[in-house]
Amino acid sequence: FKAGGFSAKLMGGYNQYKAVGEDESETVSSYVGALGAQWNMGPFMVGGDVFYGKNLGNFGFNTGGDGNAGWDTADEKLLDNTGFGWMFVAAFTMSDMFRFEGGIGMTSYELDNTNDDDTNSSWYVQATIAFAKGVFIVPEIGQLNNGKNFAGDDEPKTTYYGLKWQIN
Numbered sequence: 318f319k320a321g322g323f324s325a326k327l328m329g330g331y332n333q334y335k336a337v338g339e340d341e342s343e344t345v346s347s348y349v350g351a352l353g354a355q356w357n358m359g360p361f362m363v364g365g366d367v368f369y370g371k372n373l374g375n376f377g378f379n380t381g382g383d384g385n386a387g388w389d390t391a392d393e394k395l396l397d398n399t400g401f402g403w404m405f406v407a408a409f410t411m412s413d414m415f416r417f418e419g420g421i422g423m424t425s426y427e428l429d430n431t432n433d434d435d436t437n438s439s440w441y442v443q444a445t446i447a448f449a450k451g452v453f454i455v456p457e458i459g460q461l462n463n464g465k466n467f468a469g470d471d472e473p474k475t476t477y478y479g480l481k482w483q484i485n
Contacts, residue, residue: 322357332376336395343395345386347376362408369401373426387428396429416445436464437472451485 318325328351336343349370356363370376374384387396404422411417419442426435441459448454457479463472 323354324356325352325354327352330376334375341393345372345375345395347372347378347386349373349376349378360410362410363406365403365405367401367403369399371400372398373400374398384426389430398426398428400424400426414447418443418445434465438462438464453483455481455483457481 328349330349332347334345336345347370349368351366351368353366354364368378370378370384372384372386375386376384378384384398384400386398388394389396402422402424404420406418406420408416408418419440421438421440423438424436428435439459439461441457443455443457445453445455457477459477461475461477463474465471
């Protein structure tokens with residue numbers, strides 16, 4: 318959908334396969350639904366996405382958490398994993414030479430028969446600095462916070478910084 322400076326996208330997918338073991342087999346079903354939107358207002362841009370799904374890791378949807386289905390060894394059955402997440406981005410284009418952008422996001426996964434969620438979050442800020450048409454650098458700093466895993470244990474946090482340069 319597109320109207321003026323506003324655009325929106327609706328996305329979805331479904332996947333199914335059979336996991337075969339020595340004595341049994343299970344059908345692993347995965348699906349994802351997502352909505353994204355962006356609004357450009359002159360030099361400003363805001364946008365975001367939200368998604369929801371089941372067994373997202375098995376689908377190939379990599380969002381940083383453990384989105385795979387699990388296996389209950391006591392009851393010998395498949396455990397589904399339900400996940401959701403969101404992200405928000407804002408940008409300001411000061412001139413043809415300078416653009417500033419920042420974003421935040423979060424994912425959460427819940428495996429059947431567990432009391433805890435696997436949560437993750439991240440943020441970043443960056444600037445695109447163009448020296449000439451097709452010649453630019455992008456300094457960026459951000460953080461990936463892996464939150465807590467299904468057992469409720471703290472996972473590592475990574476702060477990063479870097480600079481990308483590119484000539485088109």
